[in-house]
Amino acid sequence: MSLIDGVISELAGIRNALGQDAGEPWRRPRRRGSTEAPASARVTGDPIFDSGRWEIADQRLWEEEKESARRAVEGEVLSSGRTGIEALAWYASFHDNQRDWGIYIPLSSLALLDELYLSKLPMDRDRRLRLAWSILLHHEQMHFAVDHACAWFELMLRAPIRREFMARFKAEPPLPAVTTSEAYLEIEETAANAHMLRQLGRAAPRQIVRTVESFVRNQPAGYQEGLNATGDTAFAEAVAETLRSYLALWAIEHRLDLGSREMNLLRLLPLGDGNALAECTVRVLDDLAEVGVVPGSVRLIQCITEIVESQNFERQLRCQDPAVRRDWSRRKEQIKIGLPSPPRFEKLKNWEPPTWSLRLRDGYRVHLQPPDPGTAAWRAVAIGNHKEMGHG
Secondary structure, three states, X not given: OOHHHHHHHHXXXXXXXXXXOOOOOOOOOOOOOOOOOOEEEEOXXXXXXXXXXXXXXXXXXXXXXXXHHHHHHOOOOOOOOOOHHHHOOEEEOOOOOOOOOEEEEEHHHHHHHHHHHHOOOOOOHHHHHHHHHHHHHHHHHHHHHHHHHHHHHHHHHOOOHHHHHHXXXXXXXOOOOOOOOOOOOHHHHHXXXXXXXXXXXXXXXXHHHHHHHHHHHOOOOOOHHHHHOOOHHHHHHHHHHHHHHHHHHHHHHHOOOOOOOOOOHHHHOHHHOHHHHHOOOEEEEEOHHHHOEOOOOOEEXXXXXXXXXXXXXXXXXXXXXXXXXXXXXXXXXXXXXXXXXXXXXXXXXOOOOOOEEEEOHHHEEEEEEOOOOOOOOEEEEEEEEOOOOOOO
């Protein structure tokens, strides 16, 4: 049993702490036409994207979806529906759905985010899709972290904090911070976007950060304030205010001093705990056909479980030092579980057919070609040192 499973089990003993949401978390909140669940896959680790077969099937539909996404993201939706980043990806709480809770990221959202807000970056589409994934994932992880913190307070106070707050928050007449679209807690979206910007700012070049900041600036109230909450003090206060919002009534009843400057509520969120974050299920939805893009135009690669070695590869492999051959054998087993991050595994620019490079020991490389449509096996086509493989 995982830690979250244990928490859910304990919450079941608190009246009204858990509910059974009748909604379908896989369904994009702003799309009404789809009736079947898109294919979904659980994602672990840091995935790699391949758009080498990018193709628009229905240009008119694609343009309509881009405009619809832009209006939703920028808060121009005046009827029921999600706005801001939640129009692209979303978190389903374990308080509401104990079976299918987690983060949902559609492939179409990656393509739309790239096309609308990232396409001017001097990067190829695959790298921009990876950036889009990071943007959406980091934002939604904050919602999980808040959900997680609320659960611990519920176990301590034996009270249904989150669901009772959300019931009051979404009730009529609307409370402050409720928008004309689906209600959302503005300070929580501030904290979520700030967390996302802080994570990107740790390693991303300034040009990328400025581009993402521009994306945030176009979002509605609450979301755009994340730009002003990236500093340590401002971020801690945004998180504290989020938790105070959920806990306000219960804090009065239980005489909790949540306003104390000495109480760092940020520490209650598992943002720096990789094991805790890994317990939050992340699902990718393969819905490209719904926006007019040919299925398979964007592929998410997590592992390579099947490899066929070409005759040329086998011939080159026999010529290698035993240490290199052993390293290749080890790597084949490792990539069945997960792929290393670029540049240890990366797509080679302008190679035809599309080819990927996997780094081995001492500067050696293996060249791999992805499966043809309808097949599963990758092809190992070459092995050699850096110079022999045409890397300069």
